[in-house]
Amino acid sequence: MSKLQLKxxxxxxxxxxxxxxxxxxxEKLTNYMFSFIKWLGIxxxxxxxxxxxxx
Numbered sequence: 275m276s277k278l279q280l281k282x283x284x285x286x287x288x289x290x291x292x293x294x295x296x297x298x299x300x301e302k303l304t305n306y307m308f309s310f311i312k313w314l315g316i317x318x319x320x321x322x323x324x325x326x327x328x329x
Contacts, residue, residue: 288294 285296288296291297
């Protein structure tokens with residue numbers, strides 16, 4: 275139990291830092307998600323516009 279408590283305290287300390295590893299990890303994750311959605315979403319919107327124009 276003490277190991278878990280120590281890890282939790284280290285995690286909380288890391289989150290409270292301005293340049294903590296956890297925040298950098300979440301920043302990278304959201305940047306990759308944005309790029310993924312952007313580069314797959316733009317062609318999909320064009321496809322939808324083409325399909326709608328066929329009506």
